[in-house]
Amino acid sequence: MKKILVTGANGQLGSELKVLAAQNAQFEWVFTDREELDLTDLKGLEARLTDIHPQIILNCAAHTAVDRAETEYDLSDVLNHQCVAILAQWSAAHAAKLIHISTDYVFDGTSAVALTEEAAVAPINVYGKTKLAGEQACLRENPEAIIIRTSWVYSTFGANFVKTMSRLMQERDSLNVVNDQIGSPTYAADLAKAIVSILNAGFWKCGIYHFSNEGEISWFEFAQAIQEIGGFDCAVSGIPSSAYPTPAQRPSYSLLDKSKIKQVYGVAVPDWRESLAQCMDLLRIEAN
Structure with missing residues (x-):
């Protein structure tokens, strides 16, 4: 039975993988968060990995506070870059498989077409820069690794845009949301299923892959859909990013x-609205 180490187990993706672990008992799952595996302890990390000795590592941990990263460069670099290099080194030395999760923020946002894995990278904030450094270290130290870039992640677990908007729409009469940042949200449950389908594929094709839900929307359109599906009595208006300045540029x-991920691994990629409705149904059930 192959042992899978999941880092960042209490995050959105890690929590969704815990749900799927019960249905995938052909693996021995080891879920760790900071208490069980401190990724900031760079000197002790290799020894801890040897103690656990997984055959597969799913690195879901990251410093994802994009605005805080602007003033927390050192912590961001340790979690998004330096520890990734050690995970990649250890996995290469011990013939372990590694799947590392990265982000759309490695891009500068100037494209007008959907970004392929070969598109030029040029991050415009500290989070994106440290995540790109992590990608580069990962592939340098373990060329057999798989990297999955994702975007706008939400789930029933943790703090995220869907849960924040749902709460604010019940507290306020109106909300302003930026309408000039375009991408696609990712339901973490769908990404977790994609990862498990790769693990169960019976083959391993290394490299970078992209995964988010299907569709092209702005954050404003995302908020509109949350308002409609939730039936919230709140007016949602679109504003330019310039009217909502943040420490980190997006x-x-x-x-x-x-x-690529659809062609190579036959991964199903649901439409963003369908997945959003599923997530909000679960949140409604939890609330009651």
């Missing part, structure tokens, strides 16, 4: 092209 266009 790419204005980061839609991911999912052709």
Whole structure:
């Protein structure tokens, strides 16, 4: 039985993988968060990996606070880059498979077409820069690794745009949401299923893959859909990013092209609205 180590187990993706683990008992799952495996302890990380000795590593951990990363460069670099290099080194030395999760923020946002895995990278904030450094270290130290870039992740777990909007729409009469940042949301449950389908594929094709839900929308359109599906009595208006300045600049266009993961692994990529409705149904059930 192959042992799978999941880092960042209490995050959105890690939590969704826990749900799927019960249905995939052909693997021995080891879920770790900071308490069980401190990725900031770079000196002790290799020894801890040897203690656990997984055959597969799913690195779902990251410093994802995009605005805080602007003033927390060191922590962001340790979690998004330096520890990834050690995970990749260890996995290569011990013939372990590695899937590392990355982000659409490695792009500068100037494209007008969906971004393939070969598109030029040029991150415009600290989060994106440290995640790109992590990708580069991952492939340098373990060329057999798989990297999956994703975007706008949400789920029933943790803090995210869907849960925040749902709460605010019940507290306020109106909301302004940026309408000039284009991409596609990712339901973490769908990404978790994609990862498990790769693990169960029976073959391993290394490299970079893109995964998000199908569709091309703005954050404003995403918020509109949350309002409609939730039946919230709140007016949602679109505003330009310039009217809502943030410490970290965001790419204005980061839609991911999912052709490769569909062709290579036959991964199903649901439409964003269908997945959003599923997630909000679960949140409604939990609330009651």
